[in-house]
Amino acid sequence: MKFLVAYASTHGQVRKIARHTMDYLVEHGHSIELVPLIEAEGLDPSRFDGVILAASLHAGHYQRPLTEFAEAHADHLNLMPTLFLAVSLAAAGHDADDWRGLDTALKDLSDATNWHPGRVTHVAGAYKPSHYDIVTRLIMRRIIAKQDKGTDLATDREYTDWPALDAALDGWLP
Template sequence: MSKILIIYSSVHGQTRKIADHIKCSLSANGNDVECCSLDEAPKLDGFEKVILGASIRHGKHNPAVYDFITANLELLETKQTAFFSVSLVARKEAKNTAETNPYMQAFLEKTVWRPQVLTVFGGNLDYQGYSMMDRNIIRFIMWITKGPTAADTKVEYTDWKKVELFAEQLQAL
């Protein structure tokens, strides 16, 4: 089996939750899997596969994601790699693939790194878990995109079957 590193950049915890789920799936198949946040990422040398996951906040991935890729590009290009993006936009059927998701397309425009596997997952909408500013910004965006705006809304849009399929793709790399 493989030695795998899963690195995530998460704001409200959903990307971390997805990364942990992927770790459990890959570990159950006999892989040696380490999962950590971007700011705790170890050197990539000892890993055969590297998976990077990042959430969207205010329409962008964390700039530290791009810094990490730039700093580790040479090593990333020698490994089997994957990238997943987590956003509320991916809740929509027309924007829930790597090819149709605007944030994934923006990611690909900003970096020369080309992982073997790309995917997007819907995030988690929990207005009560956000700061007042984030709550208002996200409610406004949801109003524009015809999503739920009730202040007590709590909806998990992550398709866990899709996460499992992604883990299977990673296993097969």
């Protein structure tokens, strides 16, 4: 089967997740086109048997390239197998309020774009203070201090559970 894997990445973790997804699907005999959503203008999803979109959550919203693509292609996406890899640090934790926030962000995405993903998998992202500007570093320190008490706030840390992502891909494949 031929799949589109398209992503929006701010600090690189979603790109890493998208590349992992591509590699995993290729290893399982599928053909993949990997596209950053900022370069997806004019891309026709009807060329594919299924679409995987990946983006991260920032301040309660997914990145604009995702929302623009989903809104532009919602009619077609809603008729085909789709998987949304929703990346966030909240997905690394077990806080009920954080998970309600993830549900709200997903509902807001669907309401704004009219795209209703066939399946959603929440994927834990990464904390990368070495990649952040000063303002982002301060905001992210507050988030990670709440999320992962006792962690070294000066060190990059990846929270992505790669085996869980692989299992989600296996569960989604048509």
